[in-house]
Amino acid sequence: MIRTTVWLLTSVALAQSLPSGISPQRLNRLREQMKADVDGQAIPGAVLLMVRNGKVSQEVFGFQDRRKQMPMSAGSIFRIASMTKPIVSVAAMILAEEGKLDIGAPVAKYLPEFSAVRVGPGGEVPKRPMTVQDLLRHTSGLTYGIFGNSPVDQLYRKADLFASPSLKAMVTKLASLPLLHQPGEVWEYSVSTDVLGRVVEVASGMDLDRFIAARITGPLKMPDTGFFLTAAQMKRLALPDAPMAMPPADLTVRPGFLSGGGGMLSTASDYGRFCQMLLGGGEFDGVRILAPHSVALMAADQLPPNAERHTPVGMSLGAFGPTPEMGTSFGLGFAVRTEAGRNPVPGSAGDFSWSGITGTYFWVDPQEKLIAVLMTQLPQAAITTYWRRVRTLVYQTLTN
Numbered sequence: 001m002i003r004t005t006v007w008l009l010t011s012v013a014l015a016q017s018l019p020s021g022i023s024p025q026r027l028n029r030l031r032e033q034m035k036a037d038v039d040g041q042a043i044p045g046a047v048l049l050m051v052r053n054g055k056v057s058q059e060v061f062g063f064q065d066r067r068k069q070m071p072m073s074a075g076s077i078f079r080i081a082s083m084t085k086p087i088v089s090v091a092a093m094i095l096a097e098e099g100k101l102d103i104g105a106p107v108a109k110y111l112p113e114f115s116a117v118r119v120g121p122g123g124e125v126p127k128r129p130m131t132v133q134d135l136l137r138h139t140s141g142l143t144y145g146i147f148g149n150s151p152v153d154q155l156y157r158k159a160d161l162f163a164s165p166s167l168k169a170m171v172t173k174l175a176s177l178p179l180l181h182q183p184g185e186v187w188e189y190s191v192s193t194d195v196l197g198r199v200v201e202v203a204s205g206m207d208l209d210r211f212i213a214a215r216i217t218g219p220l221k222m223p224d225t226g227f228f229l230t231a232a233q234m235k236r237l238a239l240p241d242a243p244m245a246m247p248p249a250d251l252t253v254r255p256g257f258l259s260g261g262g263g264m265l266s267t268a269s270d271y272g273r274f275c276q277m278l279l280g281g282g283e284f285d286g287v288r289i290l291a292p293h294s295v296a297l298m299a300a301d302q303l304p305p306n307a308e309r310h311t312p313v314g315m316s317l318g319a320f321g322p323t324p325e326m327g328t329s330f331g332l333g334f335a336v337r338t339e340a341g342r343n344p345v346p347g348s349a350g351d352f353s354w355s356g357i358t359g360t361y362f363w364v365d366p367q368e369k370l371i372a373v374l375m376t377q378l379p380q381a382a383i384t385t386y387w388r389r390v391r392t393l394v395y396q397t398l399t400n
Contacts, residue, residue, distance in 0.1 A: 019052030026397040031059060033393060038062035043359075043386065044241045045072035046376035047268040050394060051276060053369045058268065065239045074269065076238045077224055078375045079246055081262045081356030085193040087216060087225075087274065088208070088260035089136055089333025091200045093294045094215055101203040103132045103332075107140070107195065110202045113175035120178055121151040130183040135196040136332040137302040141179030142190040147312045152180040161191065162247060165256045167208060171198045184304055187322055187330060189313035197260025208258045219287045220277060222270035227263050228254050237265075240377035244358065262356070268375045271362060275371040278352075279364050299352045299366075301329040301338050318384055319345050320355060345388050346395035361387045368398065 018024060030048075037043045038061050045062025064072045095101035101110070106129035108115040119126055119141060126141070134140040145156025155177050164170035174191065181188055197208045204211045209227045217225045224233060229251045237251065248255045255263065273284060278299075282290030303309070303322060314321040322330035327339030327349075334354040337347050353363035359378030364371050372394050378386060 017055070019050065019055035019057055021052060021400045022050070022057065022397045023399045026399070027057070030393040030397055031061075033389075034059070034061045037386075037389075041241060042382070043376050043378060045076075045238065046374060047072060047074060047076060047078075048375075048390065048394075049268040049272045049371075049373040050397075051272060051279075051371040052398075054276075056272070064236070066241055067239075072238065073236065075224070075236055075267060076375070077229065077233055077236045077265050077267055078238045078360055078377060079244075079356070079358045080264055080266045080271065080360045080375075081246075081358045082193075083266070083271065083354060083356045083360050083362060084260060084262050084264040086278075086333045086354055087212060087264065088193050088197050088200065089298065090216060090274075090278075090290065091204075091208075091212055092132065092136065092196055093290055093298060093332070095200060095203045097291060097294055101132065101199065103136070106131055107135060107199065110199045111171060111175070111195070113172055117175055118178050119182055120180070121155075123178065124182075126179070127182050128184065130179070132196070132199060133302070133332070134183050135192040135199065137330050138187050138189055138192050139184050139303065139307060140190060140192045140195070141181040141183045141186070141188070142174070142192050142195065143180040143188050144190050144313075147189070147316075148180075150180065152178055162257065162259070167194070167198045167201065167258050167260075170257055171195055185307060186311065187303060187307055187309040187314060188311050191261055193261040193333075194259055197258060200260070208260055209254070216274070216289060217270070219289065220273045220284060222266070222273055225264060225266040225270045225274075227258055227265070228252060229265060238375070238377050240358070240379065242379060244377070244379075246358065266375075268373045271375070272371060272373050275362055275364050275373060279366060279369070279371055298332040298334070299336055299350065300331055301336055302331050303329050316384070319343050320353065320361075320384060320387060345391045347391070355383070355387065357383070359383050359386065361390070363391070370394075370398070 044066045048059045050057045064070045064076045096103050130140045145153045277284035281292035282295045327342035329338050334352045336352045340349045348365050348367035351365040355361040359376045361374045
């Protein structure tokens with residue numbers, strides 16, 4: 001019989017010196033709720049990192065592996081899935097700043113395979129080329145193939161793109177398939193960031209994982225963030241209560257296909273450093289990754305005014321997707337909030353965020369000088385409900 005004991009591990013130093021404006025009493029409310037969520041098996045465990053005005057508070061709950069009764073730790077490692085996308089988007093912006101990548105250029109400039117791409121099963125000629133900007137904001141016309149059942153979605157599933165032996169092979173196969181939409185006309189969550197990862201490789205002359213390590217995770221001191229784990233790191237891998245079918249099966253082997261859309265792993269503290277860099281206008285801890293104007297461009301509303309956003313993924317994300325009625329849109333790599341209201345979760349105009357299908361979620365609120373990183377591993381059906389809960393719990397701790 002599984003015990004429902006909950007471990008709540010909080011650094012004594014952090015507990016004694018909370019970030020300014022965070023109420024200790026209201027933080028206890030958050031703690032008690034998340035402890036109850038572990039006991040009730042709503043979550044196996046979680047690490048929640050908050051940064052306010054540059055000061056860090058980190059809370060640790062529950063189990064890293066409930067089946068083995070292994071408690072969660074601050075150093076537990078998580079499959080971050082689509083929270084890989086902002087990291088790869090930053091990689092592209094680094095190359096843009098160096099003049100090696102033109103965000104406004106056609107993708108075919110870097111990947112000639114896409115020069116003859118067509119739209120739909122009828123093979124329509126694109127009205128305009130797919131651009132690198134389209135990849136960054138998911139208006140490329142590409143799809144994932146798993147969220148719909150159109151003829152193009154069926155072709156994607158038949159192609160089994162994620163079984164490709166390399167990123168180059170995946171892109172070559174993908175370029176032979178039709179686009180689902182005309183470029184620029186629809187926000188369709190897709191393999192766009194995987195293609196962007198290949199653009200990064202071509203523009204930099206380096207494998208995607210090595211470029212990210214050299215230019216982002218290495219300089220920012222994110223040692224537990226990457227596409228695979230060492231044997232020692234595997235001992236810190238957080239697991240969901242029910243198994244998830246997530247490739248690759250063996251995380252200790254460097255994958256041939258480096259998924260820029262969802263292949264990375266990280267810790268709350270590592271990803272928090274990445275977020276602090278974004279909040280700092282591209283600089284953190286004395287290391288500058290991007291210029292402030294590049295970060296501002298990423299966090300701006302990048303979607304064309306007439307772009308259709310009510311796709312299956314857009315609607316399923318609700319408060320967390322780029323839908324006008326929720327006061328949200330999409331920038332270059334993550335969702336952005338354009339209105340203070342319309343949304344059922346608290347936040348500020350100008351905050352930006354993204355998430356992973358495994359349950360991970362982050363947001364950066366420049367107005368509040370606030371960062372929050374939630375690391376947990378949940379089934380897809382539960383994630384948006386839990387993100388709403390955690391976001392509300394975090395903001396209710398702020399009293400000024």
